[in-house]
Amino acid sequence: xxxxxxxxxxxxxxxxxxxxxxxxxxxxxxxxxxxxxxxxxxxxxxxxxxxxxxxxxxxxxxxxxxxxxxxxxxxxxxxxxxxxxxxxxxxxxxxxxxxxxxxxxxxxxxxxxxxxxxxxxxxxxxxxxxxxxxxxxxxxxxxxxxxxxx
Amino acid sequence: xxxxxxxxxxxxxxxxxxxxxxxxxxxxxxxxxxxxxxxxxxxxxxxxxxxxxxxxxxxxxxxxxxxxxxxxxxxxxxxxxxxxxxxxxxxxxxxxxxxxxxxxxxxxxxxxxxxxxxxxxxxxxxxxxxxxxxxxxxxxxxxxxxxxxx
Numbered sequence: 001x002x003x004x005x006x007x008x009x010x011x012x013x014x015x016x017x018x019x020x021x022x023x024x025x026x027x028x029x030x031x032x033x034x035x036x037x038x039x040x041x042x043x044x045x046x047x048x049x050x051x052x053x054x055x056x057x058x059x060x061x062x063x064x065x066x067x068x069x070x071x072x073x074x075x076x077x078x079x080x081x082x083x084x085x086x087x088x089x090x091x092x093x094x095x096x097x098x099x100x101x102x103x104x105x106x107x108x109x110x111x112x113x114x115x116x117x118x119x120x121x122x123x124x125x126x127x128x129x130x131x132x133x134x135x136x137x138x139x140x141x142x143x144x145x146x147x148x149x150x
Numbered sequence: 151x152x153x154x155x156x157x158x159x160x161x162x163x164x165x166x167x168x169x170x171x172x173x174x175x176x177x178x179x180x181x182x183x184x185x186x187x188x189x190x191x192x193x194x195x196x197x198x199x200x201x202x203x204x205x206x207x208x209x210x211x212x213x214x215x216x217x218x219x220x221x222x223x224x225x226x227x228x229x230x231x232x233x234x235x236x237x238x239x240x241x242x243x244x245x246x247x248x249x250x251x252x253x254x255x256x257x258x259x260x261x262x263x264x265x266x267x268x269x270x271x272x273x274x275x276x277x278x279x280x281x282x283x284x285x286x287x288x289x290x291x292x293x294x295x296x297x298x299x300x
Binding site for chain 2: 055095
C-alpha cells in the first residue's frame with residue numbers, strides 16, 4: 001500500500017501539533033535570551049486577548065502593557081538568559097497550555113504559557129512565571145516524554 | 151421576524167461559554183473555601199492530563215499527585231477560604247485560560263487556571279497560583295467586563 005497517500009492518523013497529527021507547540025515555546029525563550037524584542041513581540045497572538053504575569057507583579061491584561069513590559073525587560077543589557085526545560089503540554093484544538101521550568105542565573109521559575117494557533121503558527125497568548133524550588137530529582141521518563149493527550 | 155427560531159449569533163454563544171467558564175472557576179473556589187474535597191476532585195478533567203503548581207512548590211504533573219495535594223490542603227481544618235475576583239478569560243473551542251486574583255486572609259495570589267470542556271461541563275485542567283502584590287486601583291471597566299475574544 002502506498003502509505004504516502006493515506007492521511008496521517010490522529011495520533012500522529014497530535015504529535016506534530018505538540019512538537020509545533022514546544023517549538024513555539026522554545027522560540028519564546030530564545031528571543032528572551034537573545035534580547036530580541038522584535039522577534040518576541042511577533043510571537044504574541046493577535047486573534048484573542050493576551051495576558052502576562054511577571055514574577056510577583058500585577059497581571060498585565062492588554063497587549064500594549066504586555067509588550068511594553070517585555071520591551072523594558074529586553075532593553076536592559078543585564079537581562080538574564082533563560083533556559084527552558086521540563087515542558088508539559090495540555091492541548092485542545094487551537095489552544096494549548098505549556099507548563100515549564102525556566103532556569104535563570106539567579107534561580108528557577110515555573111511558568112505557565114498559553115498558546116493559540118493562528119493559521120499555521122502557534123502564538124503565545126499568556127505567560128505566567130513565578131518562583132519555584134530548584135528541581136531535585138528528574139521526573140521519570142514517562143512524565144517528561146510525549147504524553148497521550150486524549 | 152420570529153427571532154426565536156433564529157440560532158443565536160456566535161457572539162452570544164461565546165458569551166454563554168464565557169459565563170460557563172467563569173461559573174466553573176468560581177465553583178472551584180467555593181469548593182476550596184468550604185473544604186469540599188469530593189466536589190473539588192470532581193472538577194478536574196479526565197480527558198486530558200492535568201497539572202497544578204501551588205505557590206512556590208514544584209509542578210505536579212499527574213492526576214494522582216494533584217488530587218493528593220488538594221486533599222492534604224482541604225483536610226487541614228485551618229485551610230483558608232479563598233475569594234476570587236478580577237477574572238480574565240482567554241478561550242478557544244473547548245479550552246480556556248482564566249487569570250484571576252485569589253484573596254486569602256494572609257495575602258493575595260494571582261492564579262492561572264486552565265479549563266477544558268468535557269461534554270457540557272467545563273473541567274479544570276491546570277491551576278498555577280503564585281504570590282502577587284495587592285490590587286491597588288481597580289482596572290478600568292472595559293478591562294473587567296466581557297471582552298470580545300475573536
